[in-house]
Amino acid sequence: MFMTTLVAAMALAAQSASPTQATHATHATQQPQQFEHVLVISVDGLRPDAIDGEFLAKLPAFARLERGPHTLDARNDPDITVTLPNHISMVTGRLVKGERGHGWTINDEPPGAKQGGTVHAAKGAYVSSMFDVAHDEGVSTCVAAMKTKFWTLIQSYSWTGGAADTVAPDYGNAKIDAFLYEDNTEALAGAVVDRLHRSKKRTLDFVHFAPPDVAGHSFDWIVAPDSKYFEAVKEVDRGLGLILSAIDSDPHLRDKTAIVLTADHGGGVPRKTHTDNTCPLNFRVPLLVWLGSDSASVDLLAINPERAHPARDQNVGPDEAVQPIRNADVANVALQLLHLGPVPGSICGAPVPLHLAPPASKPAG
Ligand SMILES: [Zn+2]
Structure with missing residues (x-):
């Protein structure tokens, strides 16, 4: 019994060889x-009620992504419910405001990098991202977006903006290897699929689909079977379907790719x-984790009792x-799925990451 424990401990220690890997390896629940x-996908303006109940029945790809740990009652930033600040939160694991916030409040094309258009300039200090942690460990990284203001990420984490890589070997200051821009859902999904098929390294891609937000601003957020808004959600579902089909059909991706x-x-x-x-229609968002196969649906709130579970309003x-x-939890969830440690300075999902499975049962005795 002692030897088994010792061997397990040694294996754990070997896994924890790099300092960034240590924190997640020691937490007490089952590690995926x-x-x-890993694909981190943000669907701009997606209301949870549009991917629930009778609507989910019309969304085959979203239905697959709900076959895993998920909640339709996650929250966005408590102070700012617009696009770019929330996306900076997603990649940094921080909220916008407060002492530990990332401080980026602009929701428009950024000023040039030399005119203050980086997250670090807004904060007055370097703000690490999930790209920093992954890239420093040799993971290939990408931003694929349908709005040009996401260039903010490139200005912040390119070779001019990114921090030195202090984890040997040195993969350099540029934390994001590729920026893909498309104004069309199918083209963006195709570009993401192409990159996955070609990848020779591990990958962490941040993918942004815009149509529900665009439809919402033009025709309002109407969750109804024949609304323009729901048409846009179905368009994203088809894009997600292309990505899932690509994963299913490629042995290099199947069972090895999480969303x-x-x-x-x-x-x-x-x-x-x-x-x-202050309005729940704006501040409630979904958070779905698909663990490489259509597994059991698990209530993410129920398996994370340490977190607040506020009333819906x-x-x-x-x-x-x-x-x-x-x-903003998605940065550290993504790193957890790559078995890497949390983003330095992050507060959402750090130091204790979200549980993605029910607690492991304690061994007898
Ligand atoms: Zn909007």
């Missing part, structure tokens, strides 16, 4: 398998926008000690 490829999906905000208050941060401020599951 180590994935070779983490969330949204920056919902929408509809005020009409045709989403700026009221209750916003939770950034200074509350116990935070709900937020879209």
Whole structure:
């Protein structure tokens, strides 16, 4: 019995050889398998009620992504319910405001990097991202987006903006290897699929689909079978279907690729926008984790009792000690799936990452 424990401990120690890998390896619940490829997907303006019940029945790809740990009652930033600040939260694991916030509030094309258009300039200090942690460990990284303001990420984490790689070997300051821009859902999904098929390294890709937000601003956030908004959600579902089919059909990707999906905000208050941060229609978002196969649906809230589980209409401020599951958790969920440690300076899912499986049963005796 002692030898078994010792061998297990040695194996754990070997896994924890690099300092960034240590934190996640020691937490007490079941660790998902180590994935070779992780896609973090943000669906701009996706309300949880659009991928639930009768609507989910019309969305075969979303239905597959709900076959795993997930919640339709995650939250976005408590103060700012617009696009770019929430996406900076997703990649940094921080909220916008407060002492440990990332400080990026602009929701428009950024100023040039030399004119202050980096997350670090907004914060007045370097702000690490999931790209830093993954890239420094030799993972190939990418941003694929349908809005040009995501260039903010490239300005912040390119070879001019990114931090030195202090983990040997040195993979350099550029933390994001590729930026893909498409204004069309199918083209963006195709570009993502192409990159996955060609990948020779492990990958971490951040993918942004815009159509539900675009439809919402033009025709309002109307969750109904024949609404323009739901048409846009179905369009994203077809894009997700292309990605899932590519994973299914490629032995280099099948069972080795995980998907983490969330949204920056919902929408509809005020009409045709989403700026009221006190309204549940704006602040509730989905968070889905697909662990490489259509497994059991698991309630992410139920298996994370340490987190706040506020009433559906209750916003939770950034200074509350116990935070709900937020879209900003996805950075550390993605790193956990790659078996890497959390983003330095992050507060969502760090130091204790979200549990993605029920607690491991204690051995007898
Ligand atoms: Zn919007």
